[in-house]
Amino acid sequence: MGLFGAFIAAIAYGAGTIAQAIGVQRAAAATGGIVHKALAGWLFALGLVFDGLGYIASFAALRDLPLFLVESATASSVAVTAVLAVIILKQKLRRTEVIALGVVVAGLIMLSVSAEPGPAPHVPGWVGRALLFASIACGIIILLSKSSVVFAVISGLGFAIVGLASRLLEIPAHDVWRVLEEPMAWSLIIGGIIAVVAYGMALDSGSATTVAAVSFSAETIVPSAIGLAFLGDHIRPGLGVVAALGFVATLGGCLALSSRAEVEVGTPPQT
Numbered sequence: 001m002g003l004f005g006a007f008i009a010a011i012a013y014g015a016g017t018i019a020q021a022i023g024v025q026r027a028a029a030a031t032g033g034i035v036h037k038a039l040a041g042w043l044f045a046l047g048l049v050f051d052g053l054g055y056i057a058s059f060a061a062l063r064d065l066p067l068f069l070v071e072s073a074t075a076s077s078v079a080v081t082a083v084l085a086v087i088i089l090k091q092k093l094r095r096t097e098v099i100a101l102g103v104v105v106a107g108l109i110m111l112s113v114s115a116e117p118g119p120a121p122h123v124p125g126w127v128g129r130a131l132l133f134a135s136i137a138c139g140i141i142i143l144l145s146k147s148s149v150v151f152a153v154i155s156g157l158g159f160a161i162v163g164l165a166s167r168l169l170e171i172p173a174h175d176v177w178r179v180l181e182e183p184m185a186w187s188l189i190i191g192g193i194i195a196v197v198a199y200g201m202a203l204d205s206g207s208a209t210t211v212a213a214v215s216f217s218a219e220t221i222v223p224s225a226i227g228l229a230f231l232g233d234h235i236r237p238g239l240g241v242v243a244a245l246g247f248v249a250t251l252g253g254c255l256a257l258s259s260r261a262e263v264e265v266g267t268p269p270q271t
Contacts, residue, residue, distance in 0.1 A: 005061035006073035012054030014080025020047030066233030068224035104253035110246025116234035128184030148206025156218025158195025208262030
């Protein structure tokens with residue numbers, strides 16, 4: 001079920017990107033007041049719903065699967081976006097992008113085979129406070145910076161914090177609302193807000209391809225390394241090389257497809 005959740009998250013995030021892109025274009029093209037524009041761009045709201053479903057699915061996956069698998073699967077949403085751009089927007093993929101799609105699929109298969117499922121370990125309270133401090137520090141940095149690359153890095157780190165907190169958050173069996181007393185829960189919330197804001201600021205001032213590539217790298221590599229080094233994430237015995245190749249293939253393919261992270265609707269088909 002965890003593996004199913006990871007792939008559902010990738011599909012939901014990819015579909016959300018397409019829906020938001022179409023919604024923004026339709027809203028911008030609509031005439032009339034704010035209400036009319038909002039109605040014309042209703043697909044943007046649907047895209048946000050897809051994003052919410054994607055997060056729920058990834059959160060469920062992280063309860064049982066190591067970070068290196070779930071984060072890689074989530075990053076592969078850019079491959080879903082590429083496929084949907086062909087189906088829905090009638091865009092064409094370059095030969096290199098077709099190859100990259102195949103590489104991502106192969107990498108995810110290798111990661112799925114090599115990952116050892118298991119619950120996250122119990123961590124001391126200071127870990128949650130450290131993640132909360134890190135998320136606040138990321139917020140301060142984006143207030144002081146004007147660089148799109150810095151914004152992209154902070155976005156990736158924000159998503160990394162979300163992934164780590166989702167993996168480590170312990171939810172009380174009774175009185176679930178008490179989870180809001182935990183610094184880990186607030187690091188998840190604040191980290192997510194910072195990540196989304198920083199990503200938008202990066203896209204506003206930089207190349208979509210560069211922004212996506214930098215953000216994908218940070219949000220995939222950082223939590224994966226921490227999970228393997230400190231959180232007891234395991235690779236099946238004898239499959240270390242398969243896991244390494246799968247991780248490199250998935251991340252490399254996602255980086256090759258990074259231009260698809262910001263879909264331009266209505267542009268001429270790519271050749």
